[in-house]
């Protein structure tokens with residue numbers, strides 16, 4: 001595995017490449033052109049400039065998170081074929097710049113959903129949190145308003161104000177899309193992009209829906225082992241792979257995370273490793289990474305990744321806000337740095353104990 005950190009670019013991120021470089025063991029970043037819109041072609045020049053900037057700081061681009069998918073592709077309507085052609089062009093440009101990993105998601109309307117961005121924990125730190133009760137009490141158009149005040153002036157991925165202004169319209173566009181239709185539209189998209197992925201060896205890594213169940217009546221398909229294995233089979237190409245995100249699949253306590261990892265051997269291209277602490281099955285917060293701080297056995301998760309021979313990038317996922325840091329919620333420096341070194345420690349211990357057997 002390679003330890004990485006997500007970085008939104010110097011115009012958007014409160015964390016600098018120089019700071020990331022000083023986290024022990026971190027050699028790469030997972031980044032994006034954050035100011036591009038879904039459906040837009042990423043130019044080679046802009047990709048090259050991003051790469052040069054990262055490399056000048058002594059790091060490299062380990063992958064892109066995300067190249068977002070236009071809603072027309074997910075809905076299977078409108079200008080879908082034009083947007084797929086643009087997506088293929090973007091993949092080609094990434095391939096020409098020697099970038100071989102792309103994370104994306106196929107969630108309708110909302111990306112990840114949290115109901116609090118700064119739940120105060122007993123130690124005074126703050127974390128993102130979710131309760132189903134809070135979602136049930138909201139109409140979707142109010143979702144953005146309810147959390148916008150806690151964004152610390154940042155723009156959060158999937159929650160761009162321009163997009164949220166169109167929420168009502170988007171809901172109407174998805175009204176005939178159920179799980180089966182969404183699967184079919186995902187298959188159509190993947191079949192169209194696999195040739196360019198094969199040509200440039202670009203690993204596509206779908207991120208799970210978060211939380212891993214339907215919110216506001218919208219279809220959600222990347223939520224459990226059965227569905228993700230269905231997706232792997234429906235386009236059976238190693239470039240059609242997975243971002244294994246423990247904190248997203250883990251929102252549903254029925255998901256056996258180590259078992260899922262083992263069942264996806266060869267298809268996990270990227271891993272987000274993080275812990276959650278549950279107060280009830282539908283009330284949880286994003287905990288510090290160590291097992292002792294949350295509900296997951298992080299050793300078992302990392303061990304499963306080790307056992308399947310995982311060689312891709314890992315990143316610590318959302319961190320808490322600690323030590324007074326003001327950053328994009330979930331994406332401060334300090335707690336993610338602690339998470340990175342903790343995961344590295346688990347990995348080293350597993351590797352050495354396995355070597356001595």
Ligand SMILES: [Mn+2]
Pocket residue numbers: 207245247248272317
């Ligand atoms: Mn994730």
